[in-house]
Amino acid sequence: MKYPTVHLHPRKEESLQRLHPWIFSGAIARIEGQPSEGSLVEVRDSRGTSHGFGHYASGSIAVRMLTFEPSTEIDRAFYHKRLSEALRLRLSSHLLRPEGTECPNTCYRLVHGEGDGLPGLIIDVYGSTAVMQAHSLGMHLIRQTLAEVLMEVYQSEGAPIPLEAVYYKSETTLPTQELRELAEDGFLIGHSEAQPVYEHGIRFIPDWLKGQKTGFFIDQRDNRQLVADYASGRRVLNAFCYTGGFSIYALHAGAQQVDSLDSSAKAMYLTEEHVALNFGKDCPRHRSITQDAFEYLEQMPQDAYDLIILDPPAFAKHRKVLRNALMGYRKINTLAFKKVAPGGIVFTFSCSQAVSKEEFRLAVFTAAASSGRRVRILHQLTQPVDHPINIYHPEGEYLKGLVLYVE
Template sequence: MSYPKIHLYPRKEESLLRFHPWVFSGAIASITDGKPQDGDLVEVLDARGSTLGIGHYAAGSIAVRMLSFGRSEQIGRDFFRDRLRAALELRASMGLIRPEGGPATPNTVYRLIHGEGDSLPGLIIDIYGDTAVMQAHSMGMHHSRELIAEALMETYSEAPGLTPPLQSVYYKSETTLPTRDMRELAEDGFLIGHTEASYVWENGLKFIPDWLKGQKTGFFIDQRDNRSLLALYADGRRVLNAFCYTGGFSVYALASGAERVDSLDSSGKAMYLTEQHVALNFGADCPRHHSITQDAFDYLEQMPEGAYDLIILDPPAFAKHRKVLRNALIGYRRINSQAFRKIAPGGIVFTFSCSQAVSKEEFRLAVFTAAASSGRRVRILHQLTQPVDHPINIYHPEGEYLKGLVLYVE
């Protein structure tokens, strides 16, 4: 099949030869054989006319997101099915897929496709039991949504002993496509089948994803391993889960024997979801859990010293882009400084940044500055990142967005 051709300037092919999946607009010398629109497939060539691969075109800074390298090939149902099958096999080989009623602790929620990390830039697919939630971050993936949904159902039907049967595919991209005009074209809803939200298992604990109105695809899957690590430290401690959202860390802390867990969020809806998850796992009236609806910065500033032995700081992204980086770093310094000042001696702080615009080094410097200003002795116990079902393409380090530290405060 013939695609419009993107010709690069000399030496601009070097990043593609190292399999970086983006072509920036400044690298493009000319476009021939058609005028591609947002989301169209294009063939990328070096200055000598050699094919470098196929990708989705976009009129923006990132002009092409590469789907394949080295040769021209048809991007159709078979292509997507092969990528989906490879992603599923990776998750299965890591022991992530554990159905209810099996010999192991059940886990039925995981990310199947993580964009560039699974060689499908612009595409996210999360699995919640028998429902797949698909999210497009590019017009190319938006245009391919029905083809991908069909390939997805076929992929799971070919692995009946590996996973529970997939019943439906829900499309959720009204807020994730790059521009307002594109977002107006998207319509959330089921592409295949129809399922009602019910609880799923994460490491033997129950959660209810809200793919209709919730953030991301309905649940923060990327903190699964870090929630498991928290369980090793929470036994017997007084825990504050700031920016709790749906209460994932709170549920893990309660399950591991925390003396008390206070869940804090400024959103009444978040507190409702947290209380729903606590009730689902520990009954409607769990005496060790308390909900606090208040701004986290204000609460930390006002709370007495020594009130908690373990504090979790998992705020929403303070910086969506580099233009607001300075304000984001001020926010990280401020919230961590308060936690260091107020936590009981021998306390543990789990602190995170999910802002892709903030590098590991910048986040660590912000936390270092907060520790220094608190006057407390602070040691790093763990350096955290995203889990195995959010893989990072080694040729695309920009895919590492989740950063975290576990700190011991003397």
Template sequence: RQATGCQRIYERSDSDVRRLEGLAPVSGWILGSAPEEMPHISEHGVRMQVDVVNGHKTGFYLDQRDNRRLTRQLAGGRTTLNCFCYTGGFSLQALSGGASSVLSIDSSGPALAMARENLALNPQLPAERAEWREADVFAELRGLKNADRRFDLIILDPPKFAPSALHAERAARAYRDINVFAFRLLNPRGLLMTYSCSGGINSELFRQIVSEAALAAGREARVLRRLSAPADHPVALSFSEGEYLKGLLCQVA
């Protein structure tokens, strides 16, 4: 409060890792009380609601803001698929950047409802180019392949498949599967923005997984750029797992 002047502070010390450390989960207002309306933020000119009480993490994935800006820069004129779209952060930035269409998929109905509300908060965006689909992403990717759908830009930002190194092998299979499908759904010279937020999957292993996925999909691909959290997410040299968010911008031939 002294550093920021904030009038409301909500604690979200409720992650599963607290139980591993023998700490009880804690959440609630520690300064002020709930506002009458859902708070909004503006990110790169796009308004977004933030549910600090019930949303994932802080209610909004701030660590992806630079990558969402890159999505806006890349989306112009491209048919776009956003998997695990949550409340529509990448989707709305793609629309802001001039995407010709954006199909957004998530298994959470409440998250998609908020995504639609977020789109309505931005009347400057072309709502007719947005499609929201509540479905299991793995099953939906298979369905899109069977329907012979193709996209120019695909975003894969899944939840944490490997909370620790113990889950790395199982998580690697899941990451491989979704990336195989994504590579198969790309048009020639299409772009894939693929991410892992699992601390148990390091950057080199993730690059290897994506490489194997391209091979399995029969696509020739190259890495245009490595993606990560922004500069206000420093990584301690003594704790490499702190570099949890890693991503690749790939292009197929």
């Protein structure tokens, strides 16, 4: 099939030769044909050599490459192959463990954008419901096809947990306000009500209708398990707790006391829902605190906690506000280092894609120096196996974390 063609300036094909999936608008010399927003285009270098196909957009990222093979057809079979590959990776990682098995796990990320060769697409699965999220107009336009192919893939691959419904949730993720207003969240196939899912045998209730992201923060699954390894007998503060994932793991591991802290009353309600689901309505070892995290850490008594978890929302969504974001990371970590009890543990994270691992680590180093405490790194954390990072697209490594021992 003949597509409109994007011609690049001389030497601007070098990133494509390194298999980086983004083409920025400044790299384009001219466009042959009239591609519409989200349509497929062919990409050629200044010598006319084809480098593959991708979705076109008029923004800064002009093309998101789907394939670097000029002979590949971008059709239903192409998407079937990519989704099958994604599911096989999760099956090989033993992430799909149905209820009734040892340590069941029924929620996972099936598609992680560029990491699974489908830039602009996220699919999270909660039990028998897949929640699809488009971050590009190209993926938004083919959402129904993707949903249908997804159902076919789960049948053909014999997934241990069958798929029964596909929900579309992109009203907050499409690249422009105009597109977000046009997007309509809702079921593309089937219908289901939110039911508790399992993560490492612990139960949570995803809220794909009104919750952040696709309804739950799956990317912290392995890091929550690591918190459990350190929580037994400790007094734990889970700052920026949102739905209380870290708190539930700490309670499950035998923490002496867990305080969940968030400025959002809705977040505290969700946390308390999860506490009740796993430990009953009145859990004497858990306390909910609705307050700004910075204010709380400044005012809290010295040595009140043996383990502090700092998992704030993204302080920087783009590089323009990077300086302010780094100041935020320095301030909150300085407070934690100063206040944690001797021999205490601090788990600290950044989910800001605009903040590199090096920048985040420097911010934490500066905080440690400011606190005057002796601090050692025990673990360097990242996202789990179902959030794979395309080695040619390092921007996909957005989640960064450190576990620190404070003397």
